[in-house]
Amino acid sequence: MKVFLTGATGFIGHHVARALAAEGAQLRLLVRKSSNLANLEGIPGETHVGDLSEPESIRSALSGCDAVVHVAADYRLWIRDPKAMYRANVDGTRELLRMAREAKVKRVVYTSSVATMHFRMDGLVINEDTPVSLSDMVGHYKRSKFLAEREAIAAAQASQQVIILNPTTPIGPNDAKPTPTGRIFVDFLNGKFPAYMDTGLNLVDVAEVARAHVAALTKGQPGHRYILGGENLTLKQILDKMSAITGIPSPTVRIPFAVAATYAFFEEWITGRIRGREPRATLAEVRMGRKKMYASSAHAQQELRFRIVPVYPAMRAAIEWFRAHGYAP
Numbered sequence: 001m002k003v004f005l006t007g008a009t010g011f012i013g014h015h016v017a018r019a020l021a022a023e024g025a026q027l028r029l030l031v032r033k034s035s036n037l038a039n040l041e042g043i044p045g046e047t048h049v050g051d052l053s054e055p056e057s058i059r060s061a062l063s064g065c066d067a068v069v070h071v072a073a074d075y076r077l078w079i080r081d082p083k084a085m086y087r088a089n090v091d092g093t094r095e096l097l098r099m100a101r102e103a104k105v106k107r108v109v110y111t112s113s114v115a116t117m118h119f120r121m122d123g124l125v126i127n128e129d130t131p132v133s134l135s136d137m138v139g140h141y142k143r144s145k146f147l148a149e150r151e152a153i154a155a156a157q158a159s160q161q162v163i164i165l166n167p168t169t170p171i172g173p174n175d176a177k178p179t180p181t182g183r184i185f186v187d188f189l190n191g192k193f194p195a196y197m198d199t200g201l202n203l204v205d206v207a208e209v210a211r212a213h214v215a216a217l218t219k220g221q222p223g224h225r226y227i228l229g230g231e232n233l234t235l236k237q238i239l240d241k242m243s244a245i246t247g248i249p250s251p252t253v254r255i256p257f258a259v260a261a262t263y264a265f266f267e268e269w270i271t272g273r274i275r276g277r278e279p280r281a282t283l284a285e286v287r288m289g290r291k292k293m294y295a296s297s298a299h300a301q302q303e304l305r306f307r308i309v310p311v312y313p314a315m316r317a318a319i320e321w322f323r324a325h326g327y328a329p
Contacts, residue, residue: 011178
């Protein structure tokens with residue numbers, strides 16, 4: 001099977017590329033001119049230089065491919081120009097789906113996010129059938145991913161074979177950027193996590209997320225969404241697990257929402273707007289933190305044979321990788 005893969009230099013995409021290669025897929029990997037290709041070392045495949053914000057630069061890469069796995073996304077919780085995020089995440093996805101149809105690519109696996117789901121403050125575990133609307137989305141990243149997912153659903157309803165995967169919060173090695181989740185680990189390792197909010201996440205081993213992408217190519221049902229999750233944990237439980245791995249004390253002070261929101265407000269204005277740097281905290285992050293992002297992966301277990309595994313080994317692997325690559329002492 002010849003697969004065109006976007007986002008292969010990123011965190012999830014790197015693991016998906018390795019999983020596909022291990023199953024014998026022929027890979028054509030989308031890279032940008034500015035991409036760091038370190039994550040592609042040892043992965044057999046050809047590269048194609050292009051950009052989702054310039055869709056026509058991708059058209060020729062689809063020729064002769066049996067499938068597209070679209071992992072690439074602009075994943076930032078703060079951005080000076082939100083239009084760029086919508087061009088990449090929404091317009092780029094719509095145009096890639098259109099060109100895949102025109103190239104007669106048989107199957108598309110689209111990597112969405114659990115961020116497109118509607119979570120609750122009471123920590124109720126949600127699934128793919130939980131009602132949700134655009135008004136439930138907090139911040140430009142979540143809104144752009146929600147709109148991109150609507151494009152994928154619309155394509156599936158028009159008879160294109162599109163399968164939608166919704167990873168929760170992946171963790172593991174090779175998070176080079178790092179992702180917003182990776183930054184939680186890096187900040188903890190560097191002693192920059194003095195307190196915590198009363199929130200919760202679903203952490204998942206990125207290797208299991210990658211294996212689900214491979215399975216979706218043959219087992220996924222067009223038009224279906226599949227949550228790919230692991231353990232539902234409070235932020236305090238996550239920090240305690242990191243403390244057990246590293247010996248670094250876990251914070252004991254819980255920050256009220258109002259205090260966190262005030263801090264994020266000034267961070268956005270002073271660091272983001274005045275100094276032009278990415279703030280350490282954003283209002284979108286704090287608003288997301290009011291809800292516990294707990295989710296069920298039962299649908300993926302049934303149809304993709306997805307495995308829910310303990311996340312502790314993936315957390316240890318992430319910490320070891322961050323330390324080995326100079327992100328923390």
